[in-house]
Amino acid sequence: MSKLKTIRSGRFGVSLLLDKRTVRISTLLFVLCAGLIVISTALGSRYIAPVSVVKALVGMADPADQLIVEKLRLPRIIIGLLVGASLAVSGAILQGIIRNPLASPDVAGITEGASFGAVLFIFVFMDTVSIHWMPIAAILGAFAVTALLYLLAWKKGVSPLRLVLIGIGISAAVKSISYMLIISGPLQLAERSLTFMTGSIYGASWDKDVITLLPWVAVLLPIAWLQARKVNIQMLGDDVAGSAGARVQKGRLLLLMLSVSLAGSAVAIGGAISFIGLMAPHMARKLTGPSFGNVLPVSALLGAIILVGADLIARTAFLPRDVPAGVFTAAIGAPFFMFLLYRSRDRF
Amino acid sequence: MSQLEVRNLGLSYGDCYVFEDLNLAIPKGKITVFIGSNGCGKSTLVRSISRLLKPQRGSVILDGADISGMKTKHLARKLSILPQGPAAPEGLTVLQLVKQGRYPYQSWLRQWSREDDAAVKKALLSTGMDSFVDRTVDSLSGGQRQRAWIAMTLAQETPVILLDEPTTYLDMAHQIEVLDLLYRLNAEEHRTIVMVLHDINLACRYADNVVAICSGKIEAQGRPEDIIEAKLIESVFSMECRIIPDPFYGTPLCIPLSKARDGAPSLLSLRNEKEKAAY
Numbered sequence: 001m002s003k004l005k006t007i008r009s010g011r012f013g014v015s016l017l018l019d020k021r022t023v024r025i026s027t028l029l030f031v032l033c034a035g036l037i038v039i040s041t042a043l044g045s046r047y048i049a050p051v052s053v054v055k056a057l058v059g060m061a062d063p064a065d066q067l068i069v070e071k072l073r074l075p076r077i078i079i080g081l082l083v084g085a086s087l088a089v090s091g092a093i094l095q096g097i098i099r100n101p102l103a104s105p106d107v108a109g110i111t112e113g114a115s116f117g118a119v120l121f122i123f124v125f126m127d128t129v130s131i132h133w134m135p136i137a138a139i140l141g142a143f144a145v146t147a148l149l150y151l152l153a154w155k156k157g158v159s160p161l162r163l164v165l166i167g168i169g170i171s172a173a174v175k176s177i178s179y180m181l182i183i184s185g186p187l188q189l190a191e192r193s194l195t196f197m198t199g200s201i202y203g204a205s206w207d208k209d210v211i212t213l214l215p216w217v218a219v220l221l222p223i224a225w226l227q228a229r230k231v232n233i234q235m236l237g238d239d240v241a242g243s244a245g246a247r248v249q250k251g252r253l254l255l256l257m258l259s260v261s262l263a264g265s266a267v268a269i270g271g272a273i274s275f276i277g278l279m280a281p282h283m284a285r286k287l288t289g290p291s292f293g294n295v296l297p298v299s300a301l302l303g304a305i306i307l308v309g310a311d312l313i314a315r316t317a318f319l320p321r322d323v324p325a326g327v328f329t330a331a332i333g334a335p336f337f338m339f340l341l342y343r344s345r346d347r348f
Numbered sequence: 349m350s351q352l353e354v355r356n357l358g359l360s361y362g363d364c365y366v367f368e369d370l371n372l373a374i375p376k377g378k379i380t381v382f383i384g385s386n387g388c389g390k391s392t393l394v395r396s397i398s399r400l401l402k403p404q405r406g407s408v409i410l411d412g413a414d415i416s417g418m419k420t421k422h423l424a425r426k427l428s429i430l431p432q433g434p435a436a437p438e439g440l441t442v443l444q445l446v447k448q449g450r451y452p453y454q455s456w457l458r459q460w461s462r463e464d465d466a467a468v469k470k471a472l473l474s475t476g477m478d479s480f481v482d483r484t485v486d487s488l489s490g491g492q493r494q495r496a497w498i499a500m501t502l503a504q505e506t507p508v509i510l511l512d513e514p515t516t517y518l519d520m521a522h523q524i525e526v527l528d529l530l531y532r533l534n535a536e537e538h539r540t541i542v543m544v545l546h547d548i549n550l551a552c553r554y555a556d557n558v559v560a561i562c563s564g565k566i567e568a569q570g571r572p573e574d575i576i577e578a579k580l581i582e583s584v585f586s587m588e589c590r591i592i593p594d595p596f597y598g599t600p601l602c603i604p605l606s607k608a609r610d611g612a613p614s615l616l617s618l619r620n621e622k623e624k625a626a627y
């Protein structure tokens with residue numbers, strides 16, 4: 001038990017358990033992430049020396065560098081961090097409650113629901129309503145699809161298997177409706193929609209994107225961490241969870257809502273970036289084991305690193321073209337998914 | 349003295365009744381074993397008693413109160429159940445599993461109290477799993493794995509523990525290992541243990557109280573020495589057998605008769621007269 005650090009305050013009745021290995025891994029990933037932020041800020045169509053990057057971060061670089069760092073690169077990187085972390089944690093929650101390492105927000109229909117909301121908004125309200133409302137449409141889409149999923153999966157409670165099977169079905173159906181809209185609409189709207197459906201954090205800004213997403217992440221991630229016990233107990237199966245005094249169905253609904261809120265808000269800002277919700281939690285489990293209190297911080301950091309890394313490649317590898325980051329997460333993610341399928345072939 | 353009582357229990361899946369009007373009292377501080385053929389409803393009964401299933405009629409009374417109205421965590425501090433064939437996620441360590449037995453005592457503020465720590469240590473010690481804390485559950489042998497799950501149940505510190513077929517899928521040595529552990533827990537900590545077993549002979553050896561269930565009805569209940577007779581086994585399992593006292597433990601020992609094989613000639617006198625005539 002020496003691997004755990006207990007924090008207790010008798011006066012407030014507060015107690016907490018930290019896994020030392022997770023603290024070490026998280027610290028390492030945090031440093032890695034900070035390094036990536038500096039490198040990512042330095043690279044681009046104009047190279048800025050890391051020293052200047054650090055200067056710019058504290059507001060002391062020369063004006064041209066300051067402008068590029070502050071207005072262009074930094075908000076985009078911050079959005080990458082927030083979107084990546086949200087998708088990863090959303091996936092970690094889903095994999096916990098569905099008890100399947102292949103579950104992720106893009107498989108369960110959450111991402112497709114958000115995309116559908118956004119595409120519908122682009123086609124119906126683009127001329128009349130400000131683009132600032134598009135994230136709201138995306139989140140509404142994610143929740144609407146999840147509500148439908150829950151309703152269809154309900155049979156005296158919702159079982160994990162029904163949830164994932166119906167999710168895959170709904171996901172495909174909703175995606176095809178989105179494509180139908182795109183095909184039948186005008187070209188410039190189609191292009192915009194397709195970029196969204198691939199996932200891109202191009203042109204992210206402080207006032208529009210960061211301000212919108214930051215409160216969600218700042219509130220939802222700590223809430224998710226406090227629910228760790230609930231995710232852990234769900235992973236042991238409905239019977240064991242019920243025996244240990246968990247309200248299984250209520251917990252499952254609450255955790256699903258949390259997962260949808262995280263993925264929905266991330267997709268609303270970053271578009272339908274795929275596979276991060278699958279990969280990051282999986283890698284986190286390999287590093288720290290399946291206990292959710294450990295998986296959450298590690299997969300959040302991994303998700304952030306993957307997306308910022310993918311976006312760095314996406315915007316620098318094909319200069320002057322700026323490729324959507326979602327192309328690269330899919331390029332790493334799809335083979336990863338095949339590998340997981342191959343490895344788990346004996347389980348199903 | 350009974351701590352757990354089933355009154356007028358009625359439960360059905362669709363139109364098919366499992367129980368219609370079942371009454372049962374489970375003695376406190378004893379080991380009660382349910383026996384019966386496959387599909388007779390013994391698992392369903394255990395699951396109803398622990399509220400994993402909601403019966404349509406009747407009630408389960410624990411310490412004088414109906415469990416259907418109890419708060420989930422409150423019930424989980426009084427009664428725990430280890431379901432059949434539980435599965436742990438890949439990579440979960442024994443310590444992480446056993447810690448979760450403390451769920452009903454925790455809240456988001458109180459994540460790990462001194463009591464939690466003490467209960468987990470005690471559970472690990474009494475199941476002999478204290479040297480396996482950092483091993484992953486999936487790397488253990490069948491018997492060790494079941495002991496790890498039992499440790500989680502023990503960490504819950506409930507006076508009543510139910511186990512649905514705790515020895516299924518285990519080889520004979522591991523079955524004995526698990527049953528010895530439960531026997532010791534009952535003897536040392538006086539916890540009420542209720543379990544489903546398939547092996548009649550092991551049931552007779554370890555149980556204070558055997559409940560024989562046949563198609564949703566209780567055929568007999570009592571000390572194994574008092575109730576286990578060839579006639580009862582025949583009606584519950586539709587299987588011909590002879591009952592002799594176990595030469596080592598003195599508890600009833602059931603010898604199933606084969607249709608294909610004859611008994612040793614010197615023991616033919618054990619068969620009844622009618623059958624003898626047929627040979």
